Amino acid sequence: EVHLVESGGGLVQAGGSLRLSCAASGFTFDDYAIGWFRQAPGKEREGVSCISGRHGSDHYANSVKGRFTISSDNAKNTVYLQMENLRPEDTAVYFCAAVYPEGYYCTGYGCCPLVLRPQLGIFNSWGQGTQVTVAS
Numbered sequence: 001e002v003h004l005v006e007s008g009g010g011l012v013q014a015g016g017s018l019r020l021s022c023a024a025s026g027f028t029f030d031d032y033a034i035g036w037f038r039q040a041p042g043k044e045r046e047g048v049s050c051i052s053g054r055h056g057s058d059h060y061a062n063s064v065k066g067r068f069t070i071s072s073d074n075a076k077n078t079v080y081l082q083m084e085n086l087r088p089e090d091t092a093v094y095f096c097a098a099v100y101p102e103g104y105y106c107t108g109y110g111c112c113p114l115v116l117r118p119q120l121g122i123f124n125s126w127g128q129g130t131q132v133t134v135a136s
Helices: 112-116
Strands: 003-007 010-013 018-025 033-039 046-052 057-060 068-073 078-083 092-099 130-135
Touching: 003 092, 018 033, 018 092, 018 130, 033 078, 033 112, 046 068, 046 078, 046 112, 057 068, 057 112, 078 092
Parallel strands: 010 130
Antiparallel strands: 003 018, 018 078, 033 046, 033 092, 046 057, 068 078, 092 130
16 A cells, blocks of 8 residues: 655745655555645645656646756655745645556656646545745
C-alpha cells in the first residue's frame, strides 16, 4: 500500500523560503510520478509541481515556475519541494500525491503534465497535507 507523509510546512514571511518533504513507502521508488498540490480555503485544489521517476522529468504550474524546485532522493524514497520567494498567495495546505506504477496509468509524456488537472483523479494516493502560511 502506498503511504505518503508530508512535512516541512510552517509560517514564513513574504520573500522567505521553505522546503517541503514527501516521504513515500509501500512501493518501489522507480516507476512513479509524485505531484505536489495545494488547496487554499474556499479554493479548488491546484496542481503545483510533479516529478517522474519513470521519465526523469519534472513539471511546474506557471504560478510557481522560477520559484519552486522539485527534486527526489531515491535512496530516501523522498520527494522535496523547495519553495523560494514565497508570496502570500502561496498560503495553502500542501499535499503530495503519487501515481504508481506510472507506466500503467499514463503513456506518452507520462502523468506529470496531468498534475495541472487534479480533477482527473490520476494521482490516486495522497498524504495528509502540511500547512504553509506566508505572511505579508
